[in-house]
Amino acid sequence: MDKTQCLIIGTGPAGLSAAIYTARAGMDTLALGCEPKVAGDYDIDNYFGFPETITGKELIDRGLRQAQRFGAKIECERVLDIHHGDGDGFVVKTIRREIKAKAVVIAAGVARIRPGIDNLADYEGKGASYCVSCDGFFFRNKKVIALGEGNYAANQALALTNFTSDIAIYTQGKASAINGDFTAQLEEASIPIINQKIVSLKGENGLEAAVLENGETIPVDGLFVAMGEASALDFAKSLGVTTKGAFIEADYEQKTNIPGVFAAGDCVGRFLQISVAVGEGAKAGRAAISHVKKGMKKGE
Numbered sequence: 685m686d687k688t689q690c691l692i693i694g695t696g697p698a699g700l701s702a703a704i705y706t707a708r709a710g711m712d713t714l715a716l717g718c719e720p721k722v723a724g725d726y727d728i729d730n731y732f733g734f735p736e737t738i739t740g741k742e743l744i745d746r747g748l749r750q751a752q753r754f755g756a757k758i759e760c761e762r763v764l765d766i767h768h769g770d771g772d773g774f775v776v777k778t779i780r781r782e783i784k785a786k787a788v789v790i791a792a793g794v795a796r797i798r799p800g801i802d803n804l805a806d807y808e809g810k811g812a813s814y815c816v817s818c819d820g821f822f823f824r825n826k827k828v829i830a831l832g833e834g835n836y837a838a839n840q841a842l843a844l845t846n847f848t849s850d851i852a853i854y855t856q857g858k859a860s861a862i863n864g865d866f867t868a869q870l871e872e873a874s875i876p877i878i879n880q881k882i883v884s885l886k887g888e889n890g891l892e893a894a895v896l897e898n899g900e901t902i903p904v905d906g907l908f909v910a911m912g913e914a915s916a917l918d919f920a921k922s923l924g925v926t927t928k929g930a931f932i933e934a935d936y937e938q939k940t941n942i943p944g945v946f947a948a949g950d951c952v953g954r955f956l957q958i959s960v961a962v963g964e965g966a967k968a969g970r971a972a973i974s975h976v977k978k979g980m981k982k983g984e
């Protein structure tokens with residue numbers, strides 16, 4: 685398993701800013717994420733120090749080169765899952781590998797794709813969930829669905845095999861974007877990929893059935909939403925980090941309630957601007973440095 689001291693999820697303004705601080709402090713730093721949305725030909729007019737405006741692409745490119753100059757490793761790699769490791773630290777799973785980290789900065793922006801199910805909110809906590817590692821246990825030997833079209837849904841469906849064998853993936857009518865490796869693993873686990881859209885849910889005391897766009901009603905006990913790619917909120921929920929609505933709760937130093945987990949930028953949901961993301965990233969980096977140093981003093 686690969687190892688790093690600071691793992692940063694996200695390579696937008698918050699993640700890159702955190703990486704500049706942790707790498708410059710001599711911490712082994714790995715930042716995972718792909719081009720953030722702002723890295724296009726958008727003019728950024730309100731960021732300090734650029735009187736003639738700068739494009740989002742150029743700003744991100746500069747931040748990336750700056751973080752790399754101090755030794756940060758930056759990879760375009762999607763994080764699928766994160767959980768607590770044995771003892772101290774965390775284990776981050778990507779499509780390619782697993783990485784052990786002493787500190788984690790969540791800087792993954794806000795990206796949750798809503799599945800478009802009318803009454804989904806009515807069933808949250810009553811059969812509908814966003815987190816297999818939190819809620820999978822409640823669906824032992826039950827009929828469950830992982831909802832999503834990509835590798836994230838595939839990973840969630842495979843994680844559900846720890847609890848039940850009656851699992852299907854529904855893509856919400858989207859073409860499957862699950863890669864060959866995951867497709868083979870799903871086949872081996874007898875998990876079908878069904879290209880249908882669920883439009884509403886049914887059940888008196890919790891989830892009992894899902895209604896498809898074609899009018900058919902199918903029985904289901906648990907629905908695990910995993911659309912698109914795993915989001916900051918999904919990572920928070922897997923780790924037991926406190927959230928409020930769509931955002932992660934972090935204190936003034938960007939610490940979450942879980943020691944060693946920090947959050948910065950849009951995923952914290954304060955003022956969704958680059959300047960704020962950069963500032964919070966710096967604070968999260970500083971807090972991660974002191975967490976790792978404390979562990980080193982204790983000999984961890």
Ligand code: FAD
Pocket residue numbers: 693694695696697698699716717718719720721722726727728729730731761762763764791792793794795913914915916948949950951955956957958959961
């Ligand atoms: P983001 O920039 O959203 O970066 C999130 C990062 O997380 C990305 O690298 C993404 O790939 C990564 N990520 C997400 N999920 C995963 C996963 N599962 N695995 C690995 N990586 C993952 N703000 C201003 O101040 N001024 C402006 O003029 C301005 N214009 C904007 C124009 C546009 C078109 C947009 C979309 C936003 C604009 N904003 C502007 C807002 C600004 O872009 C955000 O506030 C800022 O980018 C937040 O930074 P962040 O690092 O928190 O998140």
